Amino acid sequence: MQSSNGPRGAGDGPERPAGNQEDRGTPSRDVTFEDPWHDAPASGWGELHDTGTPAPAVPPARGGPGAAAAGARDVYVEVQRSAAFQEVRGRYRRFVVPGTVGFLVWYVGYVVTATTAPGFMARPVAGAVNVGMVAGLGQFLTTFLLTWAYARHARLRRDRAALELRWDTQELARGARGGAQ
């Protein structure tokens, strides 16, 4: 991960398959990694409201002892088809797709209304505050709320499963490379 491999020549592409240099010699994933994903709880304000419970665990991605014999190239296809990965991807998409559509519609609607219907935006609400002010501050508020919701969703529903998949995939890839040699 953050291990530096010394100076690299020009044109060194990024696509070393699952290229990881660390912990080459550890045969089992039960060892404690120096894992930055498991550091102290976040200091961001989105992380302060840790009231939810972690998502239920997803099944492991490893298909069995024979799976390691697959080529390194097929490892990713295999992981992609595994139930565990489909679950993580589904959780990500079920949050991100409606969320993105929602805030884009809300933002574009706001900009179009502000430019085409200034009279509506000028309608007073309370004191000097009018509809436009409320809508503008509402954009700030929804941005903060969605940020918080996304961070919380990712932390509780995806992080653990994604991390397990990460180690499983890297181990499979390592096994596949070993089998090919």
Next chain:
Amino acid sequence: MTGDQTLALLLFTGFVAVTLGITTWVSRRRRGSAEEFYAGGRLFSPMENGFAIAGDYMSAASFLGIAGLIALYGYDGLLYCVGFLVAWLVVLFLVAELVRNCGRFTLADVLAARMSERPVRIAAGTSSVTVSVLYLVAQMVGAGSLVALLLGRTSGAAQAWTVIGVGALMVIYVSLGGMRATTWIQIVKAVLLLGGTVVLTVLVLLRFHGDVDRLLLTAAERSGHGTAFLAPGLKYGGDWTARVDFISLGLALVLGTAGLPHILSRFYTVPTARAARRSVVWSIGLIGSFYLMTIVLGFGAAAVVGTGAVRGSNAAGNTAVPLLALDLGGGAGSTGGTVLFAVVAAVAFATILAVVAGITLASSASVAHDLYASLRRRHGEARSEVAVARWAAVGIGVVAIALGLLARDLNVAFLVGLAFAVAASANLPVLLYSLFWRGFTTRGAVWAVYGGLLPAIGLVLLSPVVSGDPDSLFPAVDFQYFPLENPGIVSIPLGFLAGWLGTVTSDEVADEAKYAETEVRSLTGAGAV
């Protein structure tokens, strides 16, 4: 030279000394690896990176420009703040974590993982350098006019020397200190900028005893527009061209941020995707509070200084915040006013320096890591990529200084809007397609980049910005065929369309295994560096 100008120069010299100190301290321990130069060793904490992202993003254009727009036109200036902030949701939801997991240093890394490497690297490298240079020129022009405004030196020579000085400093920071020095400079700048903004906001609110309603009413009254000042329409409410132009700018703002190379490269300075996410959460908090305070400062300037006085000092409103500081501190000639004015001026300089350093670094990475690596002769002598990047920073500095001197009279806000439009048209479609579209091919990727880049640039050349208008770059000639100043509303859909068209017309079948690798890596972080 008056007292406040001397003090401003002293404070600014102090900032330059501190940043040069950081650069020497960092470069003393440098190891010279690509990891170190482009990504600062990837060991920054989310909080540090969040401050650095905020420092990278909050430019002098937003500090002085947006507050000035609000002081002049009221509500219409606020629309900018909203666009600049909502853009971060695109980054957080769709880009930050996935890009951190898939790439190493640049946007092209993400594409090259799936596609035929050489053509996509050249395409993405070209568009990244174009976006960076446009943004860089905007900041340089801003720096030049800032000196004229704040130090009262309106001569062309003072502006030119400022542009050259800023260019030289940014080249020194980047080529000697790399990402580590750039990051610390941005963190220091973000703290200074936020600190200065908080102080001014508190002073404005104290002046009105915390009564926001009275602040708004006073602003409306002193603006000369009455309650129309608090509603949209003063600046962009004219004919339909102006309105569509603003919608176009709004689209460019919200979609462009996720395609800015210097923002993307910041995600590689943290160890994991989770840390990248937390960096963005930090930066959204910081940037959002900053823009909220900018709104208070803008209306505060209208209420305290008065719209007429702001316009009298600078027609574009760029001096609204310095004038407000002078007034809040006790007026011209008072010690408080002098100190606050000098602090605001120095913070604005610091802001420009930190932003240009970030952009220079990102574009030098694109030149060395993408363009040089793809274009150099196969059997030529392979120089160290980092050495190339250091020299690329010098080259980009020279180009930016030259263009900054040429474009001295161009509107800064327009240049920033243009950079965002090009980023949204050329970089965002290809990035989203290659992360989320199974059937995307190399030809689609190349077409998506050029299909967004060329229309964006071409439409600007044919727009009233360049010709056919008294305010344009070449007022004498008229080859204006496109009515809008910002090309986003046309060129962004074109970028997406070209990517789709290139994909469906190519014979190449997308490689399932490579897409599987991209998808698995992007969501789990397997194999991430």
